[in-house]
Amino acid sequence: MTPEKKEYKRDVIIEVTTDLTFPLILLFGLYIMIGTGGTGGGFQGGTILAAAYILYITVYGTEKAREKMPESTNALFKSLGLYLYNGAGWICILFSLAAAQWLNMPAFWPITDFVGVSGSRSFLVGYMVSVGIGLTVMASFVSQYFDLAWKEDEEMGGR
């Protein structure tokens, strides 16, 4: 007894709710991700961003969600996060600030001196480190969910 092939059925309530909450979840994830001066962090922010995309995939199906998050962008984000984090560390090592001290980078970065606030000096690198972690976490989770949710009769062309 094989299960019948079901057509994709639209549900207006779920779709409208998703459309309304999707940008808000993204915004909240971004707030958590770059809020390193407060309560946030890269891992948590990346997970919330991934949750937004996973909600979108479950509601609209993999085929339509691919347009929101193409696989090429996903692969790019996955490695870009690691490059951002490790790049900050490499720059610190090259300028001999300290071996493991990522956040000391603004000591030579003149952009932050234009701001003129002493507290803002390391925010740029704090953001860079956190955003790097968050991008990797988000793209990894989304790509795993895509792989698990994919069915053979959907998305035959690939993207």
Add this chain to the structure above:
Amino acid sequence: MNIPKMNPLTWTSIVIALLLIALSIYAIEDLPAFGDENSAANKKIKLFSLDADGLVESLDAGVLPVEIKTRIEDLGFIEGPTCPGCQNENYPTLDEGNYEIKKIEKGAYEGGRIYTEEGWDVLIREGEIFYDEFQQYYFIDEMGEKLNVYRYNWPVRVVERTEEETFIINAVTSGLADYRGYDTMGEETVILTGAIGVILLIRRRGRL
């Protein structure tokens, strides 16, 4: 002589690999040595300084002067509440027989630490059940007419000196990304590796 023809891609990858090797050697040179006194794990915090008259002989004899002891206890490193109605502090006390003072020569290597200045280590027995040994708590050195008292303590240093050292106000962020930066780098790499493993194992599509 026959020089084999090489793909331009091969040349490029060889050059990139050599650059990466050079960068790695540079990074290894840049790492602090084991026991480096100024590395993050071994740094000490200066608590206060006081006049040295008459205290040096007492320190050499192995007795902590009362002046230093009262100053340390005034800072709140005591057992019991620091103010009426406060939470109990649980710092090891400087009672007689509970501590030991050790003279440190310049350049000595003790306890995984290289000393660049001479001074006195104050070791305290904490009274743990399974590790009842003397542990490094305070360091005293003589500078001119003054005695400087330092404290070895990792959490106190992270909480109090984080803004000065990393220019960030949040101690948790500096702990995550600065003091333990290599840890976070590894965690991120683990996540990426897991995602790549899932892609290789369960992705069944011809194209990416």
